Amino acid sequence: MSGTLVVALIAAAGVVAFVGIGFLLWYCLFHRRSISRTSETNSSDPSVQAGGNVELTLPGGGSYPSGSQGARSFVLDELNLATKNFSSINLIGYGKFGEVYKGLLQDGMIVAIKSRQAAPSREFTDEVRILSSIRHRNLVSLLGYCQEKDLQMLIYEYIPNGSVSSHLYGTSQMSSEKLEFKHRLSIAHGAAKGLAHLHGFDPPLVHRNFKTGNVLVDEDFIPKVADAGLRNLMERIGGSSSTSQPMADDVFLDPEVKQSGSFCAKSDVYSFGVFLLELVSGRDARSDQSLITKAQNYQDPGTISSVVDPRMGSSFTTEGMKEFLRLVFWCLNTTAERRPPMSFVVSELNRIHDKEISLTTVMGEGTPTVTLGSQLFTAAK
Template identity: 85%
Template structure:
């Protein structure tokens, strides 16, 4: 073989090797690019949304999906057996409320009313459906067909806090300890604070004990977030002048000005705290608000506290709880605390109460329990 041929073969081999290396590098870069694109545009909702929000029953719903699901009337008819009266579970500001079972196995609550189709309805529902928090009842979707407007929510199986406090389904005694009620208050406050954290804040405008629902584990979820706003925009909401004058949950300033603000919800939350600790309906026992002014008086505490709670609470913890309720109920909205502070304060009181009332060995600090208050009041 001539030298020229050898040189030519070596050169050809070098070119092939060079091309091979270039191809290999291109292939690796291409694969890496695909990998990055796949990670960025993953179809996994939890990646796109930045995590899931757990709904009732352990079902997860993507926390950041834009818009709400559009349900067909046929689908909701199947879910409710043609809106059978057997599945009618209540009436609300929006309309009748039905329990439904979707084909994918999810149980939902469907609110229905007669109304003409509206683009504003769809837009408002899509906006509200993006608000996700563990302590808010999630708005999953809507339906507009045959002059019907429907809202589809996650179903919360254990009813409202009001029904457990003074309704037909009152909680058993083991569910009524002060620590349990503090936990309910703290988590409900987190839901309301989440609404107020938006810019501009989402004002509930109808916060009350009946609108705080509890799941199987008694984790509270605030219902109807933004519903009054939706109805004001699409029509059908009662005007401020038509609101019941003696509705104790409504901020006195709203009754005069007709204008809601975040601190209006704080006032409503203060009434909620009173009902939670007393086990009484503030609408029929309006003396509760007057009594809380003397929250440091042991006789006042004994007359306010629900006897079903037992005596496993500290005097200090109860005073701090009632002081917070009194602060929320200040007649001046400017002097009420923001919900973000209420969350922190309830968490502090709750943790302190647990540490002081948990049975421990020797060296447990001496505290004044609620039983001392009731004894002193006799």
Template identity: 65%
Template sequence: MSSSLAAIIGGAAGAITLLGIIVLSIWFCLFRNRSISRNSENGSSDPSLQAGRNVGTELSLRGGVPSPNPLEARYFMLEDISLATKNFSDINLIGVGKFGEVYKALLNDGVIVAIKKRFAAPSQEFIKEVKISYQVFYLSSIRHRHVVSLLGYCQENGQQMLVSEYIPNGSVSSHIYGASQLSGEKLEFKNRLSIALGAATGLAHLHALNPPLLHKDFRTANVLVDENFIAKVADAGLKNLLARIDTAGPSFQMVDDDIFLDPEVRDFGGRFSEKSDVYSFGVFLLELVSGREASRSQISESDQSVVEWVQNYRDTSDISVIVDRRLGTSFTTEGMKEFIQLTAQCVNPSSERRPAMNYVVSELDRIREKEMSLTTVMGEGTPTVTLGSHLFTALR
């Protein structure tokens, strides 16, 4: 009897122990899944990786405060930026944009960045807009091959700065009609198509965000190319930022003769839309194919601008009037006509008749593939591009 009772008690104790182990196992799994879920919202299941992403210290106007959100843009100390730019030396000055002077900088971790700097009174609004508004539009978290990444910001000593990815080969405008243009040389049509396709892909990606991010200042100078001439869209969202943080009005104003600006916005006070960016992209295509600055270009001896010429373009028109003479015979007539037709669609005065950027991407891809197959010499191979660049081929 006693042995039976002992067996019963032993069995009950074992069952209770087993039940306890099961409960603890379930609790551990639930806790672990919750932890992974929280980290997965930020793109990683490894907490150590999340901590590593938020390098640097997040500051408010009153002092140092750790950033609660790893996806926020990184705060850079002015001391570090000054060291990285050699105290904003003229040697490191690479241009002047809508936000202000642009410097090339080498961070202490070996990363090369571009720093936009302007003088402005300290403003909590600036920090809020960069941290929140840029985050709403996902700008500080966008990592796309054809979009220049925003890395961080700084506000100290009456200066406001934006830190971005550095693109070594400059803007497309400098290569087709600017300071980097080499006399007597050309950028072949298929290479210009590749640049156009990359820029279109970047702009289409911005439009596909939820909510869509409108560039509002897309122009040839805001399309940069890296050492391999991969195109990247720059300054996305910058116009929105400046409009919000400048109490006295935007740092740059729209001008009546801004050739890149949607005429429905410029002339009739309409609202910006994705189709406004498409119009600007069309003018970019126009400059690519003509090799000239659209705002200063005219056709023949008439007063007709190149934009007006493209808007009135018909299949029977003489494309040699508009095509960059430096292109020589590096293109097919059919491919060039299709490119000009697409450009004409983009700069249609009516926004309703302009295509969406996804359509533009697919058309440019199709035209480029056709041109590559018809104009690439057998055994030509892919050239290695260096700064300067080997994409430019001397006219024969």
């Protein structure tokens, strides 16, 4: 073999090796970026839409991912038009932030607008940017804000079917409604996933005002936790009470918070326990605080009948109800360390729900009966 041929073969081998190394480097870089994009959502759940690769630093350390869509800045004229100049006809409630109005934007989107008197501030927009980036199927989305004429406004997606509390013990039209145990479990599971998502951040985002009235249901009765992060926002921009004067309804408040004024993720777990208790009993714990005492002392399965909503009839298994009440008992422990994390509550509710579905689903000609979301609440007989 001639020297010229040997040189040519060596050169060709070098080119092939160079191309191969280049391709390997490209693949590793691309694969690493793909993994990074997935991890930024803090969840494998496709309903989580945290998106983006920019992080916003919080006071005191820690950060939450900034959503690629960002918080929309609305102008006051647009919101005036959407609410007919904030007509009393569109006033749908009052919250910790202020009055709440229903509005129809020009693009056809229906929104809920929370408004209060306050001077504009950069801190307000920074906090809204953080909170609007936190998206999950079981959280009410904060879409944007408005700051004009000494007004601060928060614009949320509108949830049409109101709060779970209104369906359990609210207005006279809704108080007679019936909801089977497995459907209540489905609502509880969805709300738990919303809270667990908040607790999954570093540091955890503690709701600090979780209650049955802050769990809304959409047209398919999918639950969405409202006001996530609102307490944090109000404290950082001013206009909120100090931590020694908690915002949550007293009956939902962790006993340890009442003593120390300091919230933690397990404080939300206690509030969630009260929510579960109201969900299964159909009663307002604020007007019947003996419910909490019964749940905290739950030992005897024979006490089930004194807690369970009679409107459910026999739509549940005894074993499933026992397991549910044991979970409520655990969440309502007066010591935070002895309460389960929300991640466990999610998995336990899912297990109990699946078990109830398998044991109580009505079969007809070999096919399970499907209940539409709009049919979940039916008049009690």
